[in-house]
Amino acid sequence: MAMDPSSTSSLQLAMAALVGASLMAISAFYIHKRAVDQVLDRLVEIRRKLPQKSDTHFEEEEGEEEDGDTEEGDFEEDFGSDGYAIMRQQSQSRLSRSLEDSTLRRYGISSSLPNVSVRNDWLEEDAKFDEAIRVRAQNCSASSLDKLNFIPTGLPSLQTPRRLEEGQSINRSGSGTRLASLGRLPRTPVGNAFESAEDSDEDGTEHANEDDITYSNENGADSKVQSSSALPFRGDGMNYVQDKNYRATINDAKPALDLHDNGKVDKTSRNAVGTETILYSTISQLRTTVHEPTNIEEEEVWKMIQECLDLRKRYVFTEKVAPWMKEAEPETNISEMRSDPFHFVPVEASKHHFRMEDGVVHVYASESDTTELFPVASATEFFTDMHHILRIMSIGNVRTACHHRLRFLEEKFRLHLLVNADGEFLAQKSAPHRDFYNIRKVDTHVHHSACMNQKHLLRFIKSKLRKEPDEVVIFRDGKYMTLKEVFESLDLTGYDLNVDLLDVHADKSTFHRFDKFNLKYNPCGQSRLREIFLKQDNLIQGRFLAELTKQVLLDLEASKYQMAEYRVSIYGRKQSEWDQLASWFINNEIYSENAIWLIQLPRLYNVYKQMGIVKSFQNIIDNVFIPLFEVTIDPSSHPQLHVFLLMVVGFDLVDDESKPERRPTKHMPKPAEWTNEFNPAYSYYTYYFYANLYTLNKLRESKGMPTIKLRPHCGEAGEIDHLAAAFLLCNNISHGINLRKSPVLQYLYYLAQIGLAMSPLSNNSLFLDYHRNPFPMFFQRGLNVSLSSDDPLQIHLTKEALVEEYSVAAKVWKLSSCDLCEIARNSVYQSGFSHMAKSHWLGNKYFIRGPGGNDIHKTNVPNIRIEFRHETWKEEMQYVYLGRAIIPVEIDT
Structure with a gap:
């Protein structure tokens, strides 16, 4: 039978391939043999x-x-x-x-x-x-x-190094000592948490590559050095770790891995971590900075950074007596305040006298006195110092040095995670009753008018339309209108309403369109519905908004572990706004132990000027601050305002930062001279509100009243000088995403540990895509960041907007439980809640820096993480101050 030609061809090809492969193998064998010979x-x-x-x-x-x-x-x-x-x-x-x-x-x-x-x-x-x-x-x-004469002269004596634990060796060259891991590369945090460091290398490990082994001939003695990612522990003068310290660390398995407070170490965690405890003990003592500058240029760079930090200390208001140093209030007073927070306690008026001079209030001991009690830096001094910082920011050497330090901080945190992630995970597991869900977390930036989600607002509107259709709610077009008539004029019924028709949620159309974003505050695109449901100064005196606010506060209290800092608006159009806002709070009994309040001022001078409401910028300053000084000197002049101010902890400046503006010069017109229709620059607003708030706080502090901190919106968009002004004047800021554009300012914000209340989901709708948000980079580098919701009405879908913010960040940026708990802890520190509340939420020693002030049973943040953050910050401060930095034991007030 004839064979198929195709089969014959295939067989021939196979035979040819076999013969060729055999020849190649034989050739390779002989070539290899010849080389070996x-x-x-x-x-x-x-x-x-x-x-x-x-x-x-x-x-x-x-x-x-x-x-x-x-x-x-x-x-x-x-x-x-x-x-x-x-x-x-x-x-x-x-x-x-x-x-x-x-x-x-x-x-x-x-x-x-x-x-x-x-x-x-x-x-x-x-x-x-x-x-x-x-x-x-x-x-x-x-x-x-x-x-026999086999051994040549000059060979060193043979020495056998003592054997360490599996996977470790000590290679010595001169005085240097290096601990290198030869057998393993780090595993995932979860995978390595349940296995001992002495387990076999069969699963989940990678062995060192042969290419990583190098040979050196140093000091006449050859030594094999393992190249790996492990940190070098050198015995020279470049750091503080000496050979004896290393030996002590290996020999003493002392509990440097402090999983809980009081120096106790959980045995289970210690056994599970194995040699990771030793590595952490050694690395935690590592000093990677040198305090002596390498050249004159570098010394000049750090002197300029020191100048910037010292300038901030001159401006920012701090309390003379820290809250934890003040005498504790009697329990009876605290219980009375909780039972009736709206009770007015008469306070005797003081003899202080104040006058407005060049846009800043000056306070005197009496009307006849001419000595100013609380002097503040002038506008010329401030703008001069701000321009000095802007010049420093533009110097190439400073930018390079700060960029390198920030990169170093970021990589150092990643190394910390490689070494200590398992220890952090086990420490959290060992803390009873605590996890992310039941630690305190504060929404450090949320606007009151948008504090509810869209579904909540829809249900409330339908409920009122069904239960109170005949309630007179507005005066429009020369007549009073009931709620039912308002909806009929809009050709709407309760049945027609849905969240899509409500149209309050931000979408693609709002990106880089702050004007369209503001229109989302109008339900169904109608300003009359906003006036009825989301305003407190309307015909019904804000009753609907008060009821809606109480429902939100009840949800907040039901969660128990979530707190919020709500912003309510004062516009500066008239002085009576303060009394009106205070009466709304008192009459509607708006109060919750889970919420505190900030005052926000929209920067809308140009709008009011065009409408003829104000004649100059001085009018806005008068309308905002004169009532505050009056009630501080004589609380009985505005009793409701006095009670309301006890719940106010901060002052905020809000509006679109992306609007073009002229950068202020050193000599700017006084507020009374600012009569044109252009809006003043951001830093102009910030200085005059800072100066008056600084004087007000000094006066209130002298009378034993709570003070108000400056915490404006800053760095969301616009020019970089906004952040420079805020660095000098503000305690904390909201947003701050533009810090990514300036390594110098970013490094200064890190060194000063200025709080950043960041809102990535809000930025995603307005100015910056979520994946480009610098929050994870800021967090890794050690900036004082927290997460906030900003506008739940426009941004979020659930009634727990803050948890939604955390959950999205955790999934997108792969944040661990320890990361989330650290961010939540930061939020409590940034917040304006009382010392008593923070002591209950964070521990009695929360005001002490470092692990001494951390209680893992309250915060669920391991001391390993806190110690790393604290030691890294201290080293950076010493690096900048060339080893002469004075590190305070307690946090800044």
Whole structure:
């Protein structure tokens, strides 16, 4: 039967391939054999050319052998007359192997090549040579070994390093000491948490690559150094870790891994971590900074950074007596305040007198006194200092140095996670009753008018339309209208309403359109519905908004562990706004222990000027601050405002920062002279509100009243000088995403630990895509960041907007439980809640820096993380101040 031509062709191709492969294999074998033969011939030649001199180390060994006659005698008794010869044969075999190693090192040949002192059956010539060596060694006596002249002069004495735990070795070169992990690379935090460091390397580990092993010939002694990502622990003057410290760390397994407070270490966690405890103990002591500048230029850079930090200390208001140093209020007063927070306690008026001069209030002890009690830096001084910071920011050397330090901080945090992530995870598991869900977290930036989600607002509107359709709610077009009539004029019914028709949610159309975003505050696109449901100064005196606010506060209290800082608006159009806002709070009994309040001022001078409401910028300053000074000097003049101010903790400036503006010069017009229709620059607003708030706080502090901090919106968009002004004047800021554009300011914000209340989901709808948000970078570098919701009505979908913010961040940026708890802890520190509340939420020593102020049973943040953050910040401060920084024990107030 004829074979198919295609089958024949395939068979021929297969045979040809087989023959070709066989030829290639045979060729490769002979090429390899020839290369090995050449190497072995070279070794034989080297051996024959060795210098004929004795070695000091060999003589020492001979002396030791002579001292050991007794042992040899015992050996002969045990093994007969041939025992001595056998022992000598073994000794010579060891000598030959040592000689081979020394010879290979001498000529720089890798010891990974075949050992010629071992018999190789496939190499006949080498086998014969080795047999001759063996016979010669057997026939030699102990006294004649020095005549063999096998060991060249000058070789170092052989030393066997003591064995460490599996996967570790110590390589010494000079005075340097290096701890390198030879066997493993780090596993995932979860995978390594349940396994000991002494487990086998079969699963989940990677061995060191041969390419990572290098050979050096330092100080005349060859040493093999393992290249790995482990940190070098050098014994020179470049850091503080000495050889004795390293030995103490290895020998003492002291509890540096403080999983809980009071110095206690959980045994289960310690056993599970294994050698990670030792690594953490060593790395936590590592000092990677040098305080001496390497050159004059670098010294000048750090002096300029010091100047910036010192300028901030001159401006920012801090309380003379920290809250934790004040006498505790009696329990009776606290219980009375909780039972009736709206009760007015009469306070005697003081004799202080104040006058408005050049846009800033000046306070005097009496009307006849001419000495200002609380002087504040002038506008010219401020703008001069701000321009000085802007000049420093533009210097190339400063930008480079700050960029390098920020990169270093980021990489240092990643290294910390590689070494200590398992320890943090186990510490959190060991803390009873605490996890992310039941630790306190504060929404540090949320606007009151948008504090509810869209579904909540829809249900409320439908409820009112069904229950109170005949309620007169607005005066429009010369007549009063009921709620039902308003909806009829809009051609709407309760049945027609849905969240899409409500149209309050931000979408693609709002990106880079702040004007469209503001229109989302109008339900169904109608400003009259906003006036009815989301305003407190309307015909019904804000009753609907008060009821809606109470429902939100009840949801907040039901969660127990969520707090919020709501912003309510004062516009500066008239002085009576303060009394109106205070009466709304008092009359509607708006209060919750889970919420505190900030005042926000929209920067809308140009709008009010065009409408003829104000004549100059001075009018806005008068309308905002004169009532505050009046109620501070004499609380009975505005009793409701006095009670309301006890719940106010901050002052905010809001509006679109992306609007173009002129950068202020050193000599700007006074507020009374600002009569044009252009809106003043951001820094102009900020200074005059800072200066008056600074004076007000000094006055309130002198009278024992709570103070108000400046915490404006800043750095969401616009020019970088907004952030420079805020650096000098503000306690905390909201947003701050533009810090990514200035490494100098970013580094300054890190060193000063200025709080950033960031809202990535809000930024995603307005100015910056979520994946480009710098929040994870800021967090890794150690900036004081927290998460906030900003506008739940426009941004979020659930009634727990803050948890939604955390959950999205955790999934997108792969934040661990420890990361989330640290961010939540930051939010409590940034917030304006009372000292008593923070003590309950964070621990009685929360005001102490570092792990001493952390209580894992309250915060669920391991001391490992807190110590890393604190020590890193201290090292950076010492680096900037060239080792002369004064680190306070307590946090800033």
